[in-house]
Amino acid sequence: MTEIPFKAVAVDMDGTFEDNNKHFDHQRFEKILTKLRQHHIHFIVSSGRPLSRLRKDFYDFLDRIDIIADNGSILTQDNNIISRHVFTYKTGINLINFIQQNYPTTEIAASGLARAYIDKKASIKFKNSMHFFYPNVIEVNNLIKLPTSDNLTKLTLNCDAQLASELEKMFNQNSGEPIHCTTSGFDNIDVMPTRVNKGQGLKYFLRYFNVKPEELIAFGDGMNDKEMIELAGFSYAMKNGDPKLKAIAKYEAPSNNNMGVLQVLEEYLK
Structure with missing residues (x-):
């Protein structure tokens, strides 16, 4: 054999x-x-x-x-x-704010240890997709004001996958807690703590x-x-x-x- x-x-x-x-x-x-x-x-x-x-x-x-x-x-x-492996609460919020300021058309799903979060104003297509991938997702009025009791493990961004390297480089220039960006090739970017x-x-x-x-x-x-x-x-x-x-x-x-x-x-x- x-x-x-x-x-x-x-x-x-x-x-x-x-x-x-x-x-x-x-x-x-x-x-x-x-x-x-x-x-x-x-x-x-x-x-x-x-x-x-x-x-x-x-x-x-x-x-x-x-x-x-x-x-x-x-x-x-x-x-x-x-x-x-999680972001500190401060870095998670700073990251969301950075993306919203520099990539305003990007839709964000924030994955926490307790549940996931998306903006109520997100497109129907994005909501439907995220409700499948994140069964425990809830819609919130403002992603900047997420519960302090939950730590974020990952952000999923609905945007051009080619932006991954640029986003990682720009954020890491001014952050004491660096991030790592990768893509599965489906017009999205996953953002995790560095070396994850x-x-x-x-x-x-x-x-x-x-x-x-x-x-x-x-x-x-x-x-x-x-x-x-x-x-x-x-x-x-x-x-x-x-x-x-x-x-x-x-x-x-x-x-x-x-x-x-x-x-x-x-x-x-x-």
Whole structure:
């Protein structure tokens, strides 16, 4: 019998594990997850989605998977939060104010530990999208006056993804608490505390599991998966993925609409 060459699996969600209709084959995944666990292989969901959304997505599997949410801001094991990275309250508010002043057409979703927040005046399209991704979202009159009891883990911005580097550079010039901007390529930017990314979250889990990076297989489609793909010994960019990520990954998986992640894992598990 050929030995499976990896001990941990990491998958992005949008454009990777799920199809364009936000679905994945639960029965097929159940079979794969069962086989992975029989071989003592860990399955890690590594997504820009908030924890509240991922808990809904994997409701039937939460006791058998690990989660990296908000692009690395929150880590869970056995459905319990084991690590979190947040902005200080002052920096979170300053960041929102900076974006509103310098990029006034940008719509903002602020993800906190307690819940997420969007402006009541946001467009219907943005509201509908954020209500899907943030099941616990509430609409507020002013994002500058968020509850002091809640710390922000991430901002999601609806704007040109090409602004990510510019925004990060401009804010960090005058901030004692630097930020990191990344994009999944869907006309949005995710803003997190500096040095927070999926790769750092995976390093935490790999150390805990005593698994080497070369024993990790990872799947992604956008540049917010860059650090994760660079880390993994077996790195796959989706057929539908960003060409920049394809240039970094060692292999290509079939399209997300063809359940490419499940196809590749099934081949290894035969």
